[in-house]
Amino acid sequence: MKDGGAAAKGRGKTAGLRMGILPDLLAYHLRCAHVAVFQHFNRTLGVHGISGPQFGTLLLIEANPGVSQSSIAEALRFDRSTLVQIVDRLEDRGLVKREPSAQDRRSHALRLTEDGAALLDELKALSDEHEGIVAETLNEDERKSLLALLERLHTPGPPRPEGRAG
Amino acid sequence: MKDGGAAAKGRGKTAGLRMGILPDLLAYHLRCAHVAVFQHFNRTLGVHGISGPQFGTLLLIEANPGVSQSSIAEALRFDRSTLVQIVDRLEDRGLVKREPSAQDRRSHALRLTEDGAALLDELKALSDEHEGIVAETLNEDERKSLLALLERLHTPGPPRPEGRAG
Numbered sequence: 293m294k295d296g297g298a299a300a301k302g303r304g305k306t307a308g309l310r311m312g313i314l315p316d317l318l319a320y321h322l323r324c325a326h327v328a329v330f331q332h333f334n335r336t337l338g339v340h341g342i343s344g345p346q347f348g349t350l351l352l353i354e355a356n357p358g359v360s361q362s363s364i365a366e367a368l369r370f371d372r373s374t375l376v377q378i379v380d381r382l383e384d385r386g387l388v389k390r391e392p393s394a395q396d397r398r399s400h401a402l403r404l405t406e407d408g409a410a411l412l413d414e415l416k417a418l419s420d421e422h423e424g425i426v427a428e429t430l431n432e433d434e435r436k437s438l439l440a441l442l443e444r445l446h447t448p449g450p451p452r453p454e455g456r457a458g
Numbered sequence: 459m460k461d462g463g464a465a466a467k468g469r470g471k472t473a474g475l476r477m478g479i480l481p482d483l484l485a486y487h488l489r490c491a492h493v494a495v496f497q498h499f500n501r502t503l504g505v506h507g508i509s510g511p512q513f514g515t516l517l518l519i520e521a522n523p524g525v526s527q528s529s530i531a532e533a534l535r536f537d538r539s540t541l542v543q544i545v546d547r548l549e550d551r552g553l554v555k556r557e558p559s560a561q562d563r564r565s566h567a568l569r570l571t572e573d574g575a576a577l578l579d580e581l582k583a584l585s586d587e588h589e590g591i592v593a594e595t596l597n598e599d600e601r602k603s604l605l606a607l608l609e610r611l612h613t614p615g616p617p618r619p620e621g622r623a624g
Binding site: 306308309310311312313314315316317318319320321322323324325326327328329330333344348351352354355356359363364366367369416419422423426427429430434435437438439441442443444445446 | 472474475476477478479480481482483484485486487488489490491492493494495496499510514517518520521522525529530532533535582585588589592593595596600601603604605607608609610611612
């Protein structure tokens, strides 16, 4: 059992309770970290009424002007109806426009409006600050390790060996 | 930029799209990993109709028989009304009982019922399996590093230096 000092300190008891097996569960720490980071996200980028999925969608439209809804849904692993709701909301606020697609008459090409591009610049600056604050207990190497380890949890790896229990 | 091979492979493009700054954001990888792990949680422990917060609550009651609702809410950082709903649901299913507290007439002492203890044993076995599968791309050292890094994101550290931008 090799933990940093800060990690070891919180181990075992919280609010005077025995924590049982919780401190050994990845699911527990992932949920707690997710809650802590997105509470802070909501206090920073959230003041503009922008959620995490909306921010991700704006970033992808900026990086891929004319992108289709289905490509964004696939890249961010949202189901299609969730993405349509996100784009509806961004379009209602005048941040994104749907144009007819040159390639496919049944789909739309998404672009940022001028207002959308301006707000996204502000959001990116807030995100820089937010990312710095939520990870301020980590040095740059630790932050990069954490990113790479998290990426391996959500990026499909090689096929699982057959015959695994369960 | 030092990333593992698996991490680097997924970098830059997903579903043929340029990912912009998303792959550099902790919030992005945390959300994706959270979605991946809890989708798997729901396919395993979820088949018993048990959510993450319910599982955490059962584990704390087991480790602290007679615990109060407010202590659990504090330890798991739920607001009180959320915890009351969780305990209501567990009580309705006959997994938990509320007894009068010997210390404080206004609060309840929570205990597992026999059914609750039996189900929790099954859930813990499923959780072991679930934890092994979601982290199967990590070796044991990497898994422990990830736990410790996540813990530092959600465990309050020393006070922040004054005068931070923002």
